[in-house]
Amino acid sequence: MINLKKKNDTINSKDIEIKDVIERGKYLVTIMDCNICHSPKIFNAKGFEFDENKLLSGFPSDAELPSYDSSNFIPGNWVLFHPEFTSVLGTENLFRLGRG
Numbered sequence: 390m391i392n393l394k395k396k397n398d399t400i401n402s403k404d405i406e407i408k409d410v411i412e413r414g415k416y417l418v419t420i421m422d423c424n425i426c427h428s429p430k431i432f433n434a435k436g437f438e439f440d441e442n443k444l445l446s447g448f449p450s451d452a453e454l455p456s457y458d459s460s461n462f463i464p465g466n467w468v469l470f471h472p473e474f475t476s477v478l479g480t481e482n483l484f485r486l487g488r489g
Contacts, residue, residue: 418445424445452473454476
């Protein structure tokens, strides 16, 4: 396990095992639920499941964004998610909310 005692402590790379780094990454991805937005899904009778062959690969480069009619949105205050939640379109104003 990687654990620094003080802010200025250093670690020798020989002290870190790759399995510990992988486990830490797995832990961070799991607690933050990164798969929800960054993994393509397979839809079935249960709803959706993550495509195990494409975990955390993001929006597929060969996929198309859904079409939309911009007249249905209030200017400056809309967001549109791809059905797989791997991409999002929206207005700049909406994404600035809460950023002071």
